[in-house]
Amino acid sequence: MRIEVKDLKYVYSPKSPFEKVALDGISFTVNSGDTLGIVGSTGSGKSTLCRHLNALVKLQSGEITVGDIRLNSKRVDLKQLRKNVGMLFQFPEYQLFADTVKKDVEFGPLNFGFSQAEAEEAAKRALELVGLDFDEVASKSPFELSGGQMRRVAIAGVLASRPSVLVLDEPTAGLDPVGKREILELVTALKSGVTDTVIIISHNMDEIAEFCNRVIVLDDGKLIADTTPDELFNRSDIVDRTELDYPHTVKIKRLLAAKGVDLDTPALNAKELTSAILRRVKG
Amino acid sequence: MKDISLGQFYPADSFTHKMDPRAKLVLVIAFIVMAFLAKNFLSYFAVLICVVSATLVSRIPIMKVLKSIKAIIFILVFTGILNLLFYNGETVLWQWWRIKISVEGIIFSVKMVLRLVLLVMGTTLLTYTTTPTAITDGMESLMKPLKYIKVPVHDIAVIMSIALRFIPIISEEVDKIMMAQKARGAAFDNGGLLKRAKALLPVLIPLFVSAFRRAEELALALDARCYNATPNRTRYKVMKFTWRDLVGLLGTAAFIVLVVALNNNFWGAYASPASVWWLFSV
Ligand SMILES: Nc1ncnc2c1ncn2[C@@H]1O[C@H](COP(=O)(O)OP(=O)(O)OP(=O)(O)O)[C@@H](O)[C@H]1O
Numbered sequence: 319m320r321i322e323v324k325d326l327k328y329v330y331s332p333k334s335p336f337e338k339v340a341l342d343g344i345s346f347t348v349n350s351g352d353t354l355g356i357v358g359s360t361g362s363g364k365s366t367l368c369r370h371l372n373a374l375v376k377l378q379s380g381e382i383t384v385g386d387i388r389l390n391s392k393r394v395d396l397k398q399l400r401k402n403v404g405m406l407f408q409f410p411e412y413q414l415f416a417d418t419v420k421k422d423v424e425f426g427p428l429n430f431g432f433s434q435a436e437a438e439e440a441a442k443r444a445l446e447l448v449g450l451d452f453d454e455v456a457s458k459s460p461f462e463l464s465g466g467q468m469r470r471v472a473i474a475g476v477l478a479s480r481p482s483v484l485v486l487d488e489p490t491a492g493l494d495p496v497g498k499r500e501i502l503e504l505v506t507a508l509k510s511g512v513t514d515t516v517i518i519i520s521h522n523m524d525e526i527a528e529f530c531n532r533v534i535v536l537d538d539g540k541l542i543a544d545t546t547p548d549e550l551f552n553r554s555d556i557v558d559r560t561e562l563d564y565p566h567t568v569k570i571k572r573l574l575a576a577k578g579v580d581l582d583t584p585a586l587n588a589k590e591l592t593s594a595i596l597r598r599v600k601g
Numbered sequence: 602m603k604d605i606s607l608g609q610f611y612p613a614d615s616f617t618h619k620m621d622p623r624a625k626l627v628l629v630i631a632f633i634v635m636a637f638l639a640k641n642f643l644s645y646f647a648v649l650i651c652v653v654s655a656t657l658v659s660r661i662p663i664m665k666v667l668k669s670i671k672a673i674i675f676i677l678v679f680t681g682i683l684n685l686l687f688y689n690g691e692t693v694l695w696q697w698w699r700i701k702i703s704v705e706g707i708i709f710s711v712k713m714v715l716r717l718v719l720l721v722m723g724t725t726l727l728t729y730t731t732t733p734t735a736i737t738d739g740m741e742s743l744m745k746p747l748k749y750i751k752v753p754v755h756d757i758a759v760i761m762s763i764a765l766r767f768i769p770i771i772s773e774e775v776d777k778i779m780m781a782q783k784a785r786g787a788a789f790d791n792g793g794l795l796k797r798a799k800a801l802l803p804v805l806i807p808l809f810v811s812a813f814r815r816a817e818e819l820a821l822a823l824d825a826r827c828y829n830a831t832p833n834r835t836r837y838k839v840m841k842f843t844w845r846d847l848v849g850l851l852g853t854a855a856f857i858v859l860v861v862a863l864n865n866n867f868w869g870a871y872a873s874p875a876s877v878w879w880l881f882s883v
C-alpha cells in the first residue's frame with residue numbers, strides 16, 4: 319500500500335514553555351512492496367512520525383495519504399485506516415490485557431469487524447506465524463509467559479487483523495539475538511502475503527542493512543536523507559553527523575578499504591560480504 | 602504531556618521562583634488567613650492587589666492565573682446562587698416561599714465568590730512557581746517538629762514525592778497504552794456509559810500490571826541502595842532562607858496589617874466616610 323507524506327510538521331505542547339518541534343517539514347513516499355527503515359538518534363521524531371500513519375496523533379500541518387485514505391479530510395474512516403496500518407509499539411508486551419492469549423490476539427480482529435469464527439481463525443494463524451503453538455498457549459494467561467513469548471503474542475495481536483502496512487517501532491529491542499532474527503525474518507516472510515509494505519524503526523544498523531530496501535534518516539525532526547541502505551552507509555557525512563554507526567559488514571568493508579582492498583559491490587549482510595571477498599581473493 | 606510531569610509548574614526566572622519553598626508555603630497559609638480576615642470590599646480589594654502584585658513578581662501571565670478559576674467555576678456559581686437565594690437579610694427585595702433575595706444577601710454572595718476566586722488565585726501561584734518536589738521538600742522541613750512525637754515525617758515525604766514522581770510516568774503510560782489499543786481498533790469515545798467503562802479495561806489492566814511491576818522494582822532499588830540505613834540523610838538541594846523570603850514575608854505581613862486596618866476603617870481615622878467610601882466599606 320502506497321503512503322505519501324508531504325510537508326508534515328508536528329509540535330508538542332504548542333504555545334507553552336514546553337513547546338517542542340518534533341517533526342519539521344517531512345516529505346517522503348513509501349511504495350507498495352517497500353521495506354522502509356527509519357533511523358535517527360534518540361528523540362529525532364521517529365515514533366512521532368509513525369504515529370501519524372494511523373492517525374494516533376492529530377495531524378497539525380501537512381498531508382498524509384495512506385492507500386486511498388487522505389488523513390486531512392474531515393471524515394477519515396479511522397477503523398479502516400487502522401485496520402490497514404498495523405502498528406507495533408515499543409515494548410508491546412506491556413499492552414497485553416486479556417485473561418487468555420487467544421482473547422488478546424482476537425481483540426484487534428473483533429474490533430475491526432471480524433466475526434467470532436473469523437477472529438479465532440485469524441488468531442490461530444497469527445500465533446502460528448510468530449512461532450507459538452496455538453493449542454499450547456491459547457488458553458494461558460499472557461502474564462505467565464516469558465518476555466520473548468509475550469512479545470510474540472503482542473506481534474500476533476497486530477498481525478491477526480491482517481494489515482496491509484506494518485509499522486514496527488523498535489521491534490527487536492530487548493530480545494535475544496535469535497529472537498531478533500526470527501522476528502525480522504518473520505516480517506520479511508509476511509511480505510509474500512497480505513502485508514506488502516513494512517516500516518521498521520531501529521537503532522540496529524545491521525537490521526536496517528539486511529532487511530530494508532530503503533531508509534530515511536531523521537535528525538532533530540528533519541528528514542536529512544531518503545536513500546538506500548547501501549548509499550547511506552557510503553555517506554560518512556550523514557552517518558557521522560547523526561551518530562548512526564555502520565553495520566558490521568560495512569565496517570569490515572571499510573577496514574579492508576583502508577588497507578587497500580576495495581570491494582566493489584555492496585556488503586549489507588554476511589552473505590554479500592563473504593562473496594565479495596571471495597570474488598576479490600579469487601579474481 | 603510534559604506539563605503534567607511538573608504538575609502546574611510554569612518555568613520562569615523570577616523572584617518568586619527563586620524563593621525558598623518553605624517560605625512560600627508559609628506565605629500561602631498567611632495569604633489564606635488574609636483572605637478570610639477581609640471583611641469589606643476595601644479589604645478585599647487589598648487582597649486582590651496582593652495577589653496581582655505577587656503574580657507580576659512571579660512573571661506568570663495573568664491569563665494563566667485566571668484560567669485556574671475556570672476549574673472551580675461550578676463551585677463559584679453554586680455558592681453564589683445559594684447564598685443569594687437563602688441569605689437571611691433584612692432589606693428584602695423579593696421573596697417567594699423560603700427564597701429571599703436581599704441587599705445583604707447580594708453583598709454576601711459577591712464577597713463569598715470573591716473570596717473563593719482570591720483563594721484559588723493565591724494558591725495556584727504556589728503551584729505555578731514551585732515544583733511538586735520542592736513543595737514536598739518544603740513540607741517535610743516544616744513538619745520536622747512532628748518528629749519529636751514520633752511521626753515518620755521523612756517517610757511520609759518520600760511517599761509523597763514518589764507518588765508525585767509517578768503521576769507523569771503513569772499518565773504517559775496511559776497515553777501509550779491507549780494509543781496501542783486504538784491501533785488495534787479500540788474506540789474509547791462512543792457508546793453508552795457501560796460500554797465506555799468496558800472499553801477502558803484493555804487500558805486499565807496493563808496499567809495496573811505495570812504499576813505493580815514498577816512498585817516492586819522501585820522497592821528493590823530502594824533496598825539495594827540501603828534506603829533508611831542512616832537516620833540523618835543529607836540533601837542534594839539545600840533549602841536556604843534568603844533576602845527574597847524576608848521581603849516576601851514582610852510584604853505579606855504588611856498586606857495583612859492593611860487588611861485589618863481597612864476592616865476597621867483605620868480605627869476611625871476617617872470619622873465620616875464619604876459616600877463613595879461607604880459603598881466600599883460595607
Ligand atoms: N508526549 C510528548 N510530549 C512532549 N514532547 C514529546 C512527547 N513525546 C515525544 N516528545 C518529544 O518529541 C521528540 C521526538 O520524540 P520521539 O518519541 O518521536 O523520538 P524517537 O525518535 O522515537 O526517539 P527514540 O529513539 O528514543 O524512541 C523528543 O524530543 C521528545 O522529547
Ligand SMILES: [Mg+2]
Nearest residue numbers: 364365408487
Ligand atoms: Mg521512539
